Amino acid sequence: MPLDPAFVRTSNTGFAIGDRPFPVVGVNSYFLAYCSDASRLSVMAAAAGMGANVIRSWAFLDVDPRPAGSVAFQYLQDGKIVQDGGPDGLERLDALIGTAEDQGLHLILPLVNHWKDFGGMPQYLQWLGIQGGVEEFYRSPEARAAYRNWVESVLTRRNTRTGRPYSEEPAVMAWELANEPRCEVAGGRELFLDWVGEMSAFVKSLDANHLLALGDEGFLQHADTSDPLYNGSHGVDGEAVLDFGQIDFGTYHFYPSAMGHSNDFGDTWMNDHIESGARANKPMIMEEYGLETAAERDEWYPQWLASVRLRGGAGDLLWMLGSSEPDVSGFRDTYTVLDASEVPAVVAHAREMQVPDVT
Numbered sequence: 001m002p003l004d005p006a007f008v009r010t011s012n013t014g015f016a017i018g019d020r021p022f023p024v025v026g027v028n029s030y031f032l033a034y035c036s037d038a039s040r041l042s043v044m045a046a047a048a049g050m051g052a053n054v055i056r057s058w059a060f061l062d063v064d065p066r067p068a069g070s071v072a073f074q075y076l077q078d079g080k081i082v083q084d085g086g087p088d089g090l091e092r093l094d095a096l097i098g099t100a101e102d103q104g105l106h107l108i109l110p111l112v113n114h115w116k117d118f119g120g121m122p123q124y125l126q127w128l129g130i131q132g133g134v135e136e137f138y139r140s141p142e143a144r145a146a147y148r149n150w151v152e153s154v155l156t157r158r159n160t161r162t163g164r165p166y167s168e169e170p171a172v173m174a175w176e177l178a179n180e181p182r183c184e185v186a187g188g189r190e191l192f193l194d195w196v197g198e199m200s201a202f203v204k205s206l207d208a209n210h211l212l213a214l215g216d217e218g219f220l221q222h223a224d225t226s227d228p229l230y231n232g233s234h235g236v237d238g239e240a241v242l243d244f245g246q247i248d249f250g251t252y253h254f255y256p257s258a259m260g261h262s263n264d265f266g267d268t269w270m271n272d273h274i275e276s277g278a279r280a281n282k283p284m285i286m287e288e289y290g291l292e293t294a295a296e297r298d299e300w301y302p303q304w305l306a307s308v309r310l311r312g313g314a315g316d317l318l319w320m321l322g323s324s325e326p327d328v329s330g331f332r333d334t335y336t337v338l339d340a341s342e343v344p345a346v347v348a349h350a351r352e353m354q355v356p357d358v359t
Helices: 037-049 091-103 120-128 135-139 141-155 188-206 238-242 263-280 294-311 344-354
Strands: 008-011 014-017 024-028 054-056 074-077 080-083 106-110 172-176 211-213 250-254 284-289 315-319
Touching: 008 211, 024 284, 024 344, 037 091, 054 315, 080 141, 091 106, 120 135, 120 141, 135 141, 135 188, 141 188, 188 211, 188 238, 238 250, 238 263, 250 263, 263 284, 263 294, 284 294, 294 315, 294 344, 315 344
Parallel strands: 024 054, 024 315, 054 106, 106 172, 172 211, 250 284, 284 315
Antiparallel strands: 008 014, 074 080
């Protein structure tokens, strides 16, 4: 089904395309801009079979050293950070955007990783010879400039598959400033918010058509608690992020065991974020969630997704959809599923979210 040429926009605490509501239901498949056309099409067809309308995938790949013939978006050459715009570089991202349009899917595309996987902020610091932790990515003028250069090269690129500038691609739902950013130092909140303010304004100056989010895990800053999800120790204040006019929607992630909570904490976590979005009059997406066993998924995914749906959440994205295709079979973790049969609750939820309310 071809995409509506209109861009996804916010509508109070939800999304819309034209005059039609657009509830987000989908998956993460982070590797889709790295792989072959055949593997990409296979995974995206599986996503569509689950009822997905959105896929979240990385728009970054910082490689050092770069082996001959490998895929890289950025790498170091003669002491300078350079971009590869060719068939083993950003043409792969071109292909992802073009395939999404062909398949009637929308994309959320983070622009850098907090973590060292696929390069990320630590790679920038290494390339620039900057000592210290990830907080220096936010603090250093050189790191800020390198990130802005990357963002500009992506957002102003003309797609070799579609012929359009990225800023005019209907398949792109949103950009994200980063994947799971944190700033875990004294004064980290203020430093981080300063970075968010600068970079969100920069993105919008280059692309006013698409939505923008931070891409954070949803940490909140409440007084009188030792819970790191709420006490500000990660340097991220999700409610303060929503105050930026250039940030169009909020995000939160939920992995209960990794976050030090039981599975039944989900309803509280979702409610807290949906209420934050309501106060800011902005949508909230649970853009990553996962459990590791089939038994847990069958028990808890129906309850979590019902909480999103019944409390008025704007959407959710499963982590993650993988593939057994040879070139991408290694892109998986203990949360990975391969097809709709492994997550019937997600399929049922997609149907519920996308049925128009006729009452």
